[in-house]
Amino acid sequence: MEIEVKGHSGCNIDIVREGKKLFIYKCSEDPKYLDRLVKQAEKQRLASMYEYQHTRIPQIFCVDRSKNKVSVKMEYIYSKNFIGYFESAGFEQISYFIKALILFIEKELKESTMQVVDKQVLLEKFKSVGEKLIINSVLCSDEDTKELFESSLQIFEKIECIKIPIGICHGDLTFSNILFNGNNYYLIDFLDSFIESPLMDIVKVRQDSAYMWSQLMYIHEYDQTRLNIISEKIDRDITAHFEQYDWFRTYYKPFQLMNFWRILQYAKEEQVIVYLKQVIKSILYEF
Structure with missing residues (x-):
């Protein structure tokens, strides 16, 4: 038995029944x-x-690679996505x-060490963003984008020294990459980060909590007011906790600025582009 589910980023995802168990198969033939x-x-x-x-990672059972295809078999989790969970969760569940x-x-911080990162790493990454903007058919001639790019470049060039915890990270820890099963939270779609x-x-x-990105990408109806209230609560508490660290207070904003540029570089839809430029301007x- 196979149930096709939506995939993205060059990857097909299927839920496959083998005997009495369900498994996720992520496959790609995109070079x-x-x-x-x-x-x-x-x-x-x-x-x-x-x-x-309270946080779980779905088990990877095997990774099969041939010349033209990769297939990953992993644990299937019965769960809700963040929209379904937030719409039904009470205050205590959100706090949990x-x-x-x-x-x-x-826990990631305990597995990491404070290290100095050459600011050239940030500048090279932003340079690669500029190269992708040039070949983006929608943004390549957009004057507003060019002005925002130059303003952002000045911010990155002014950074003298970057000292942050280096070690491990999920790499794409958005609400859409968290599966909710009661008070257990399963993290999926780990991603290599240019700085771990x-x-x-x-x-x-x-x-997501401050800029509601995953809500913008959600195509079905939902209670926007409720989701905004919950997101704002999450953002306040996350920010309040990590503001105890000097590296967060100093480097969060430039790295968030870089983050949204890395999303914008691939954007083609007008609604998404307008939104991303507004976010970049606000940062x-x-x-």
């Missing part, structure tokens, strides 16, 4: 995606070796979820 899928699976498998309070997020990132830092996970969480205004 540009093969290495990425293998790295995602390896990162998820490594993450599953750590013990987190926030605590789990904080504990997860704090817990700071990047805070950036991705707040991509620039904070400097």
